[in-house]
Amino acid sequence: MSGHGRARRWAVVTALVAVLLSLPAVVGALPADDADVPAAELRDAVLASAGVAFSGYAVSAGGLSLPVSDQLPAVADLLSDRTALRVWWRGPDEHRVDVVGAAGETGVHVDPGGTWTWEFESATARRAAPAALALPAPPDLVPATLGRRLLSEAADAELSRTGARRVAGRDALGLRLVPAAPAASVARVDVWVDAGTGLPLAVEVVADGATVPALDTRFLDLDLTAPPADVVGFTPPPGARVLPGEDPEGLLREAADRELSPVRLPAELAGLARREVAGAPATVGVYGSGVTLLAVAPLPGRLAARLRPSLAAAPGAVSDEVGTRIDAGPLGLVLVEPPRSGAYLLVGTVTADALAEAAAALAGAPS
Amino acid sequence: MTSVVVTRGLVKQYGRVRAVDGIDLDVRAGDVYGFLGANGSGKTTTVRVLLGLVLPTRGEVELLGGRMPRAGRRVLPRVGALVEGPAHHRHLSGAANLALLDAAGPGGRRRDRRRRIAEVLDQVGLGGVGRRPVGAYSLGMRQRLGLAGALLRRPELLVLDEPTNGLDPQGIHEVRELLLDLHRGGTTVFLSSHLLAEVEQLCTRVGVLDRGRLVLQDEMAALTAPTGATVVDTPAPERVRAVLDGRVLGTDGDRVVVRGADPAEVNALLVGAGVPVRGLALQRPTLEEVVLAAAGTSADRVERS
Amino acid sequence: MIGVELRKTFGRPRTWTTIAVLNALPVLVAVLLRVTDLAPRPGEGPPFLSAVLANGQLYPLAALAIVLPLFLPIAVAVVSGDAVAGEAQAGTLRYLLARPVGRTRLLVAKLVAVLAFVLVTVVVVAAVGWVVGQLLFDAQPVAAGTSVSGTSLTAEELAGRTLLAIGYVAVSMLGVAAFGLFFSTLTDSPLAAALGALAVLVTSSLLLTLDAASPIAPYLPTRYWLAFVDLFRDPVLWRDVVRGLALQGVYVGVLLAAAWANFTTKDVTS
Numbered sequence: 045m046s047g048h049g050r051a052r053r054w055a056v057v058t059a060l061v062a063v064l065l066s067l068p069a070v071v072g073a074l075p076a077d078d079a080d081v082p083a084a085e086l087r088d089a090v091l092a093s094a095g096v097a098f099s100g101y102a103v104s105a106g107g108l109s110l111p112v113s114d115q116l117p118a119v120a121d122l123l124s125d126r127t128a129l130r131v132w133w134r135g136p137d138e139h140r141v142d143v144v145g146a147a148g149e150t151g152v153h154v155d156p157g158g159t160w161t162w163e164f165e166s167a168t169a170r171r172a173a174p175a176a177l178a179l180p181a182p183p184d185l186v187p188a189t190l191g192r193r194l195l196s197e198a199a200d201a202e203l204s205r206t207g208a209r210r211v212a213g214r215d216a217l218g219l220r221l222v223p224a225a226p227a228a229s230v231a232r233v234d235v236w237v238d239a240g241t242g243l244p245l246a247v248e249v250v251a252d253g254a255t256v257p258a259l260d261t262r263f264l265d266l267d268l269t270a271p272p273a274d275v276v277g278f279t280p281p282p283g284a285r286v287l288p289g290e291d292p293e294g295l296l297r298e299a300a301d302r303e304l305s306p307v308r309l310p311a312e313l314a315g316l317a318r319r320e321v322a323g324a325p326a327t328v329g330v331y332g333s334g335v336t337l338l339a340v341a342p343l344p345g346r347l348a349a350r351l352r353p354s355l356a357a358a359p360g361a362v363s364d365e366v367g368t369r370i371d372a373g374p375l376g377l378v379l380v381e382p383p384r385s386g387a388y389l390l391v392g393t394v395t396a397d398a399l400a401e402a403a404a405a406l407a408g409a410p411s
Numbered sequence: 412m413t414s415v416v417v418t419r420g421l422v423k424q425y426g427r428v429r430a431v432d433g434i435d436l437d438v439r440a441g442d443v444y445g446f447l448g449a450n451g452s453g454k455t456t457t458v459r460v461l462l463g464l465v466l467p468t469r470g471e472v473e474l475l476g477g478r479m480p481r482a483g484r485r486v487l488p489r490v491g492a493l494v495e496g497p498a499h500h501r502h503l504s505g506a507a508n509l510a511l512l513d514a515a516g517p518g519g520r521r522r523d524r525r526r527r528i529a530e531v532l533d534q535v536g537l538g539g540v541g542r543r544p545v546g547a548y549s550l551g552m553r554q555r556l557g558l559a560g561a562l563l564r565r566p567e568l569l570v571l572d573e574p575t576n577g578l579d580p581q582g583i584h585e586v587r588e589l590l591l592d593l594h595r596g597g598t599t600v601f602l603s604s605h606l607l608a609e610v611e612q613l614c615t616r617v618g619v620l621d622r623g624r625l626v627l628q629d630e631m632a633a634l635t636a637p638t639g640a641t642v643v644d645t646p647a648p649e650r651v652r653a654v655l656d657g658r659v660l661g662t663d664g665d666r667v668v669v670r671g672a673d674p675a676e677v678n679a680l681l682v683g684a685g686v687p688v689r690g691l692a693l694q695r696p697t698l699e700e701v702v703l704a705a706a707g708t709s710a711d712r713v714e715r716s
Numbered sequence: 717m718i719g720v721e722l723r724k725t726f727g728r729p730r731t732w733t734t735i736a737v738l739n740a741l742p743v744l745v746a747v748l749l750r751v752t753d754l755a756p757r758p759g760e761g762p763p764f765l766s767a768v769l770a771n772g773q774l775y776p777l778a779a780l781a782i783v784l785p786l787f788l789p790i791a792v793a794v795v796s797g798d799a800v801a802g803e804a805q806a807g808t809l810r811y812l813l814a815r816p817v818g819r820t821r822l823l824v825a826k827l828v829a830v831l832a833f834v835l836v837t838v839v840v841v842a843a844v845g846w847v848v849g850q851l852l853f854d855a856q857p858v859a860a861g862t863s864v865s866g867t868s869l870t871a872e873e874l875a876g877r878t879l880l881a882i883g884y885v886a887v888s889m890l891g892v893a894a895f896g897l898f899f900s901t902l903t904d905s906p907l908a909a910a911l912g913a914l915a916v917l918v919t920s921s922l923l924l925t926l927d928a929a930s931p932i933a934p935y936l937p938t939r940y941w942l943a944f945v946d947l948f949r950d951p952v953l954w955r956d957v958v959r960g961l962a963l964q965g966v967y968v969g970v971l972l973a974a975a976w977a978n979f980t981t982k983d984v985t986s
Contacts, residue, residue, distance in 0.1 A: 507727075
């Protein structure tokens with residue numbers, strides 16, 4: 045008698061647990077509606093989506109371990125950690141992105157006149173003018189922004205469609221970019237695009253030979269109504285320290301101009317053509333296009349000597365006659381120190397072979 | 412006479428061990444029922460099943476006419492219980508413990524709670540104990556407090572498991588008087604004990620448990636009824652044997668057992684023959700003899716197999 | 717029955733000793749901060765602690781954040797683990813059930829008593845934190861606060877959100893309480909039940925730091941504990957708060973059901 049009652053009661057509990065456990069799986073398995081949109085058309089929709097207003101919650105997970113955690117901790121965290129982002133987007137020059145931490149947050153408020161960066165723990169607000177060149181910042185990881193950037197130079201032949209999926213409760217159409225350049229270290233970029241607005245909802249960057257994305261950023265919540273202006277804007281609260289922003293552009297130019305004699309960089313490196321980048325100092329060369337890019341910067345000897353041991357100490361670093369090389373997922377980095385000329389730092393999303401080839405070309409090139 | 416506690420084919424199995432093995436209890440209203448058994452014979456398990464604490468493997472339990480454990484909410488408020496020693500919150504006073512217990516279940520009216528608590532404390536002899544915490548009580552005081560808890564709602568049925576544990580002789584006597592007093596007031600008492608003397612002095616009905624089985628259940632009067640023989644106390648047993656040849660059932664020192672349920676007749680015969688007689692009595696079996704005859708060896712004895 | 721359990725819980729000296737000990741740590745931290753003036757570096761230490769030197773009004777939250785990871789769950793585990801097993805060990809359980817008290821009713825009353833303990837504890841910690849904050853640190857002169865997002869909050873907003881945070885921290889403890897109560901019906905040893913609940917918490921906290929466990933992370937009982945910080949963002953980030961409430965609700969539901977299934981069919985032999 046009692047045995048039956050016991051079995052029945054435990055059966056009720058087991059059934060309850062089973063239902064609760066299966067709920068997430070059921071919700072996750074909701075089918076997504078696909079639409080017959082050609083890849084090129086979908087890319088155009090993405091590139092035209094910068095004006096779509098929305099607010100949302102996104103999570104990005106990076107697998108890039110850059111050896112810059114001492115010099116640029118914020119950048120290193122951004123690319124190697126799980127980052128939770130709150131986004132309020134009214135337009136390309138009016139939006140707010142908060143990096144939400146367990147014990148605080150860093151908010152980036154962009155308005156037409158510049159950028160406010162609020163840091164809660166130190167109660168500091170920094171104001172920076174708009175700049176063409178900047179270090180990676182939280183807004184760059186928002187799926188919408190990143191998707192547009194990665195697809196901006198994609199050729200039709202590089203694109204294909206990959207079905208549909210549900211992202212943040214919306215139907216998202218898959219768009220795959222496989223870079224054509226032989227030097228590319230990115231195997232593919234998958235962008236999941238909101239069927240209605242062209243907004244990229246999720247972006248996965250997969251490196252050559254990897255199975256896990258090196259960078260994966262996606263919306264978990266998305267609301268397509270325009271956020272109010274007072275949420276996006278920023279006024280430093282009473283009691284906060286207000287400082288001018290850091291100026292990476294100025295730092296770069298200063299370092300490049302003051303300590304180095306002008307160098308002439310080749311027009312082509314590792315099969316990638318040199319391109320003009322607005323705002324970059326003349327001494328820094330950028331090669332390639334799309335998601336296959338290589339940047340070359342001459343370094344003052346002192347800086348190179350400081351950088352070398354920290355590079356060599358990084359996991360997976362290779363030191364040979366060409367220089368000190370690191371592969372961090374799709375990102376490669378090499379410090380070249382030719383015997384009779386100044387040092388160069390090469391960074392790019394190119395294969396190790398292409399990086400070595402470029403380094404050899406620079407070392408051998410007459411300066 | 413209505414039955415207050417009835418079990419039919421009650422079995423409680425723990426793994427492969429049968430603690431209670433097919434018990435058919437029958438306790439009637441107005442009984443002082445002595446539930447006798449050695450330690451480990453299944454007494455406490457049976458008491459727990461009666462109160463709905465342990466669920467039976469098989470069989471039925473009826474308490475005050477309700478099927479347990481389902482009817483517990485209806486019938487248990489009319490039952491007072493003391494199971495395997497008293498238990499209280501040590502940091503609270505006796506009265507506070509009783510108040511908490513009374514408030515916890517149905518049937519404990521709030522209005523007269525203080526009065527009822529004062530009454531039962533007086534009844535068990537703890538009237539003057541004050542606000543001392545139970546942690547500072549002696550074993551006997553705790554036993555009295557446990558008894559007070561069982562009496563708090565004037566129950567129709569008292570289920571008491573070893574109620575005199577830890578009491579001194581005076582205490583045991585007081586409790587016995589209290590139980591007899593309650594019994595006279597109409598309370599049925601179910602007394603589980605391993606003390607033969609206690610049961611013999613108090614009970615009107617006896618059940619004997621041996622290794623999970625009820626080996627005996629009858630009225631005390633029937634169990635200890637005269638056997639039809641007379642015991643003669645004499646300094647000359649051999650002369651008794653000579654006079655009453657053929658009627659002597661046995662001799663034990665100066666005591667001779669003689670067939671015949673009329674001591675006067677035996678006396679007349681012996682005195683007529685000039686045999687000195689110091690005393691004469693009807694032969695009655697003691698409870699101990701009855702129990703030993705019914706039950707086997709002690710349950711905590713472990714024989715080589 | 718609920719009233720009886722509340723009287724039992726708050727009538728025993730141990731309850732108040734626990735609450736007092738729980739308050740000792742935030743007070744000690746406050747005194748040390750005041751004496752040394754060394755706030756933890758931004759991003760380190762418990763939430764809000766780096767901000768209290770500037771604004772003492774945040775100390776109730778910092779106090780909660782200090783006791784939340786360890787002290788508070790230990791206290792809740794001990795009290796909830798004691799709920800049924802403590803009565804069983806003392807022997808009073810059999811008298812309660814024979815009184816009779818319905819077993820389901822007893823479980824619910826025990827849960828309510830544990831909840832009341834959690835709520836009282838959290839409120840006391842916040843209140844002591846407030847007093848300490850007022851005494852030892854500078855309250856912001858404009859009687860207003862700054863949200864985590866850098867916007868200004870009026871005194872009413874700050875008070876309202878603090879109340880919400882107190883409620884949320886209390887709810888966060890429900891899962892622990894439910895684990896303790898469930899284990900408490902499995903064993904007659906209150907210590908074993910409390911240790912069981914703590915083992916669950918330690919496991920959960922450990923798994924949260926492990927990347928390999930990320931698929932199950934959203935279902936771990938401690939996953940959303942720190943989400944009370946989200947109440948101080950502007951606009952409030954409800955996402956984790958809502959999930960935290962739902963998760964605790966699920967744990968309480970499932971464990972209470974399991975406790976019920978076990979306890980109502982259990983032989984009470986203590």
